[in-house]
Amino acid sequence: MKEVITVGNMRESDAHTIAQYVPSKVLMYRAAMGVCRAADWKGKIGILTGAGNNGGDGYALACILADRGIACQVLRVSEKFSQDGQHYHDLALSKGVEIRMFAPGEDLRDYDMLVDCMLGTGFSGRVREPYRSAIKAVNNARAYVVSVDINSGMNGDTGKAELAVKSNLTVTIGYLKTGFFLGDAIWYLDKLAVVDIGIRLVRDEYFLATEEEIVFPHTGWALNGDKTELLTPGEAEDQLKNGQTVPELAVELALKEQHLIRVLGKNSLVSDGYRTYFVEEGSFPAEIVCRDEP
Numbered sequence: 001m002k003e004v005i006t007v008g009n010m011r012e013s014d015a016h017t018i019a020q021y022v023p024s025k026v027l028m029y030r031a032a033m034g035v036c037r038a039a040d041w042k043g044k045i046g047i048l049t050g051a052g053n054n055g056g057d058g059y060a061l062a063c064i065l066a067d068r069g070i071a072c073q074v075l076r077v078s079e080k081f082s083q084d085g086q087h088y089h090d091l092a093l094s095k096g097v098e099i100r101m102f103a104p105g106e107d108l109r110d111y112d113m114l115v116d117c118m119l120g121t122g123f124s125g126r127v128r129e130p131y132r133s134a135i136k137a138v139n140n141a142r143a144y145v146v147s148v149d150i151n152s153g154m155n156g157d158t159g160k161a162e163l164a165v166k167s168n169l170t171v172t173i174g175y176l177k178t179g180f181f182l183g184d185a186i187w188y189l190d191k192l193a194v195v196d197i198g199i200r201l202v203r204d205e206y207f208l209a210t211e212e213e214i215v216f217p218h219t220g221w222a223l224n225g226d227k228t229e230l231l232t233p234g235e236a237e238d239q240l241k242n243g244q245t246v247p248e249l250a251v252e253l254a255l256k257e258q259h260l261i262r263v264l265g266k267n268s269l270v271s272d273g274y275r276t277y278f279v280e281e282g283s284f285p286a287e288i289v290c291r292d293e294p
Contacts (some may be wrong), residue, residue, distance in 0.1 A: 004177070020200075
């Protein structure tokens with residue numbers, strides 16, 4: 001069984017860990033090291049970086065690849081940096097990494113691998129330029145695509161995306177996010193890995209589990225019993241109100257109707273109102289433990 005959390009929980013847990021346990025630059029390095037270990041790096045490699053800490057992960061990855069003698073280029077999609085992103089950008093430059101601005105309309109089809117470090121889990125809404133052009137260029141490339149933390153353009157809570165990077169591998173940091181199992185995620189993600197970098201959760205929320213692991217101690221209801229109400233994703237979304245997510249709706253319906261609520265899909269969602277699970281139909285996402293110090 002694996003924890004699945006919302007973006008807000010991740011943000012709070014990250015801040016708590018930084019304040020009490022691990023410096024932010026160390027966490028960023030660990031995240032990048034986990035990404036490095038998740039893929040087989042070869043050919044011409046391009047790393048597209050945005051303005052926030054997701055971009056910082058890309059600069060830190062460039063440093064690690066440089067230390068291993070693996071050449072890469074960084075294509076900046078923003079002029080801005082986070083504080084830690086600036087640190088690893090400058091360090092990458094000192095290691096001889098080629099860093100330049102991404103040009104809207106640029107063709108990326110000569111790259112063998114592309115790393116998506118543009119928009120993080122906090123993104124929502126419509127993708128704007130220059131990110132829009134960069135995402136389209138990645139999707140039009142022939143490269144093996146690695147998205148870091150989340151596919152740029154995807155909502156981390158709902159999985160909704162008006163435009164998002166299509167990845168061969170998504171390496172999420174810390175914990176799985178609810179958006180990976182909802183909305184449009186199935187169309188954008190292929191393989192999924194999670195990197196444990198030592199972030200301490202401030203609260204439990206949801207879980208990814210096999211059917212055998214799921215128990216409902218508060219109610220005694222069985223997953224395949226007669227107290228289960230089935231909903232399609234469309235039926236669930238039609239009932240959303242006031243910015244609700246599908247997991248929140250499932251909890252509400254389960255408590256009100258005194259049934260298990262199961263929302264069908266590749267990873268169906270089940271709630272008894274007290275605990276909510278995503279039911280894993282295939283193999284679990286790969287897990288990488290990375291507690292290295294820079």
